[in-house]
Structures are given as structure tokens and as C-alpha cells.
Amino acid sequence: MLRVGEQEGARPPCSATWQQRVLVGPLRHRRKQGHLATPVDHNDPETGFALGRWLATQRKRADQLTPARTKALEELDPHWNPPWPLTWQRMYHVARHHDQTGHTRTAIPRHFQTDNGERLGEWLHTQRTNPPGNPEQLRLLARLNTGATDADIASPPKHSPGARERNFQQGLEALGQFHAREGHLHVPQRHIEELSSGAVRLGQWLSNIRRRWDRLTPERQQALTDTGLTPPHVESLRRVVRPAGSALAVAHARDGLGDA
Numbered sequence: 001m002l003r004v005g006e007q008e009g010a011r012p013p014c015s016a017t018w019q020q021r022v023l024v025g026p027l028r029h030r031r032k033q034g035h036l037a038t039p040v041d042h043n044d045p046e047t048g049f050a051l052g053r054w055l056a057t058q059r060k061r062a063d064q065l066t067p068a069r070t071k072a073l074e075e076l077d078p079h080w081n082p083p084w085p086l087t088w089q090r091m092y093h094v095a096r097h098h099d100q101t102g103h104t105r106t107a108i109p110r111h112f113q114t115d116n117g118e119r120l121g122e123w124l125h126t127q128r129t130n131p132p133g134n135p136e137q138l139r140l141l142a143r144l145n146t147g148a149t150d151a152d153i154a155s156p157p158k159h160s161p162g163a164r165e166r167n168f169q170q171g172l173e174a175l176g177q178f179h180a181r182e183g184h185l186h187v188p189q190r191h192i193e194e195l196s197s198g199a200v201r202l203g204q205w206l207s208n209i210r211r212r213w214d215r216l217t218p219e220r221q222q223a224l225t226d227t228g229l230t231p232p233h234v235e236s237l238r239r240v241v242r243p244a245g246s247a248l249a250v251a252h253a254r255d256g257l258g259d260a
Contacts, residue, residue, distance in 0.1 A: 036077040037089040040196050056198040083166045084134055085173045086197040091123045099144055174200035176227050
């Protein structure tokens with residue numbers, strides 16, 4: 001009997017333990033929930049297996065997975081490792097499930113919450129007023145409430161973003177989460193931000209971003225400034241220009257070097 005992602009006559013590319021977890025944990029979750037956008041703290045209710053943490057590890061190591069393992073996960077959910085925030089993917093499936101139970105999105109008020117406490121009304125309002133920029137996300141939204149099949153909705157994009165783009169988007173999400181919680185972006189160098197999709201070494205990531213600022217695309221620079229980040233050259237100017245009342249300004253006034 002062939003395992004997931006294995007070809008007849010080929011050497012088994014996945015360990016028995018890994019295959020068992022794919023078949024038992026994620027497959028059960030996929031059948032019940034329709035996706036693998038699992039919270040990082042989710043445990044399999046039947047076995048206690050730390051499914052959320054395991055999937056987060058697979059996403060973090062996505063570029064190191066064998067083709068067979070990647071294929072096995074994609075067969076369960078083509079969007080198991082999306083380049084956009086995993087929280088968005090989860091809410092998309094909440095909206096999709098709501099549609100499949102006979103409700104219409106246009107009738108959902110902004111304050112509406114599901115029985116599980118998901119703020120679906122607010123999420124749908126955000127998609128209408130501030131739609132995502134990724135074409136695949138827009139395609140998924142367009143298929144809500146259209147009667148599309150699972151295969152239609154789950155088909156992956158022809159040109160999926162690479163690891164660098166995924167890492168940037170994950171860092172951007174972590175930066176926004178830190179800013180929303182702390183009210184500033186003075187991130188310690190060793191700070192690690194926990195996301196549902198995994199841990200992000202935000203301090204190190206931000207340091208690299210500042211160092212490579214001039215090599216970033218205008219779109220990435222804009223996305224960062226929209227989050228509240230001040231461009232490095234602006235920060236440098238602020239440090240050079242001393243405000244009135246500073247020690248240097250007082251010294252100049254004392255020595256007669258102030259404004260005439």
C-alpha cells in the first residue's frame with residue numbers, strides 16, 4: 001500500500017513516524033475543519049498530539065522538506081503554508097463554513113460573532129474596506145458564497161511566492177502585532193514574537209530590515225512604514241538635529257552661538 005506522496009517502485013521518502021502524523025493528525029483535522037490553518041496551541045483531541053506546534057514546525061522548515069513531504073501536505077490542503085497570515089486563512093474558512101450553512105455574507109452585521117466567538121462580521125468588513133493585496137486571497141474571497149467546489153477553492157496559485165516573500169510577510173505580521181500590543185517599535189535585538197504560524201526572531205529580523213532598507217522594493221518600504229516603522233535615514237536625521245533645550249542648545253546659548 002502506497003503512502004501519501006510515494007510513487008510505486010520508489011524508495012520511501014518519508015519516515016514512518018512522519019507519515020503516521022500526516023495520515024492521523026492533519027488528515028483528521030482536514031476532514032473535520034476543511035483546512036490545516038491550525039492554531040499553534042491546538043492538540044489533537046483524540047490522541048493529544050501537538051498538531052498545531054507540529055504544523056508550525058513544518059511551515060518553518062518548508063524550504064527543507066522533501067518534495068514528497070511537501071506534496072503530502074499540499075494534497076491535504078494546498079494552502080497549508082500560505083504567504084499571508086495564517087489567521088487570515090483561518091477566518092476565510094470560518095466565512096466559507098458560514099456560507100455553506102446557508103447564510104449570506106451581505107446580511108452579516110459588522111458586530112456579528114459566530115457561536116465560537118469568531119468576529120466574522122468585523123473580518124468581512126475589513127475585507128470589503130481594506131481588501132488584501134495578494135491576488136490569490138482576492139480569488140478566494142471572490143469564491144465565497146458562489147457554490148464553488150472544494151477543489152476549485154483549494155487550487156493553489158500558479159506562481160506561489162518564494163521563501164523570502166513568506167518570511168517578509170511573517171515578519172511584517174509580527175511587527176504589526178508587536179506594535180499593536182506595545183505601542184512602539186523599539187524591539188529588543190533578541191526579542192522573539194510568537195505568531196499562530198510560528199515564532200519570529202523579530203529583533204534580528206528588524207535589524208536586518210534596517211540594514212537592507214535601501215535595497216528593499218518601494219512596495220516593501222511602504223508596507224513597513226504603514227506598520228509604523230520610521231525609515232533609517234529619518235531616524236538618523238532625528239538623532240543629528242538636537243531639539244531646543246538640549247544640552248548642546250543650552251551650551252550654544254551660553255557661548256553666544258544661538259540664533260541672533
